[in-house]
Amino acid sequence: MRHLVALAVSSLVLATFMGCNPDEPVTPIPTDPAQLEPPAKGEGFQFTTEETPVPAGTEEQDCYFFKVSELAASGGLDAAKPVNLHRVQVAQRPGSHHLNIFRVKTIKDLDPAKGLIQKAQNGTGECFKSPNWADWPLLANSQQEGTIDWTYPDGVANVLQPDDWIMLQTHYVNASTQKTEDPGLVRVNFSAIPAEEVTAELGTIFATKQSIRICEHNPNPTFEGSCQINSDKPVQIIGANGHFHSRGTNFEIYSWDGTSTSTPEEAARFYTSKAWDDPPMLHSPTLDLAVPAKGGIWYTCSYDWQAPDPSIGCKGLDEYDTAKHMTPADKLDCCYTFGGVVDKNEHCNAFVYYYPKQDDVHCQ
């Protein structure tokens, strides 16, 4: 148990879950994470964050590490065997900007050996630096909406190995564009199915377009990219959402054939988000879409430039642009550029869940 974060909650046998179909939630996910009951013993486990106050003017982004075998043991699963994740439940307090759960791969400067809980504020710290998790596959994500309860289609599982680390990243914002009144808190349930029931492994895509600029004199840009799934057979997309900050006006994801160079036709669009602070998390059974072999997804992010908060001003954006991107003085234009600080930066991130998992996915 050396590596298990002490706050991981032990599973309990809950009469309310006994004898129920695990694919069907008995009750809605509670909006208060403290009320989220863990899975029944032997069916899964629960893990959680600390209660974290977020003072005004603060963006708190924290990274929590968990060892899969220890989480499995905490839930009464065999710690020596893979966890076949089949159902994800998330409850988070209001004020969350995003929640991401990754499977750790290449370790750079964000290392569980440096601490199982690594907190960061206002854009500073390793938990804010996306290159640290550049090749970490996404397991689950949520945004402002407080709860998720998603059971994958029959036989589909995200297979986690006992030696895997997973990283839960929370981002709470108490700034001009978003508020957090109570201390941040997240709880997550992972429920598993037996190995003999697994017929397809879930794959995930986390596409992020980093070379973006939303500027005063180019106020309505759209950035478009694609992800090609290198599969000789069609794959099934069962989950999607998009993420940008408060300048974002329209996020769209389309099915794509892998050979076309223009935005796909409207009929191919399967996801739209026009609310940056309440983007829909679309998932099965509502979303169950086949994309052709060698095809994938095409995503677009559109923006409407807004004057920055007076506490930042164009001066603040330009200073950031100069320091981060070495933009020449004559090209400074009060631009929002790629980054995780919501009042200063923008994002264009697409999250897609599909099966069967493929080794090669190339995103733009």
Next chain:
Amino acid sequence: MIPPLPRSRWRLLCVGAVPLTAMLAGCPDDPTPPADAGPDAAGCQLPYLGDKAKEIEMEILVLGPSGSSFVAKDGDMIPLVFPPQGGEVIFAGARATNLDPCGVKVSGALRDIDTKLVQVDARTVNLDDEGDGWGRSTDSDIASFSNISTCPNNWSKTNIHGTEYELEVTLTDRDKRKATKTLRVTPFCAEEAYMDFCTCTCKGGYILGESCQGDAGAGGNHP
């Protein structure tokens, strides 16, 4: 937010920087626009380039590792560059005339000639006025070029370094007027410091996460 990058090299892009222009004079610390100001009121005010009655004329610009672009021609060698976001990209932009330079969609694509599979990146930019009726992507701004991600090569069966591909750039202005140019080009690893990393991650059959000499693997430290 930005991966380890060769800051000294990107700093070269700043050569030629001039003081803030009058363009920014209207950008105070608290630049709250008037309530009736729409996007265009605060947006691009650049004059039309060339003759609206004529078809758009265009050339493909490719940005090299030194921060200078050149007009690409059929049969050219095209540099693969290690960008701030990692991997290897082709920076493909354009110079053009007979179009509205404000909010031009620049869409760049690299196509595998055998399989027809393609990698595409598109973005909305303002073209810099050259003063002769032509506008262009800005050498000091990589976001004004399509960033066509080519490597890690987990999409094409052939080596991207040294193999002929199709490079396509399409411009679409605010009036939906469109022009496309397609060239046969040969991408090549252009930076000595990243040669091993580039040739390895750009090879046909590269497997994501495969370790390359001089690199800790995908997402690892670059030389």
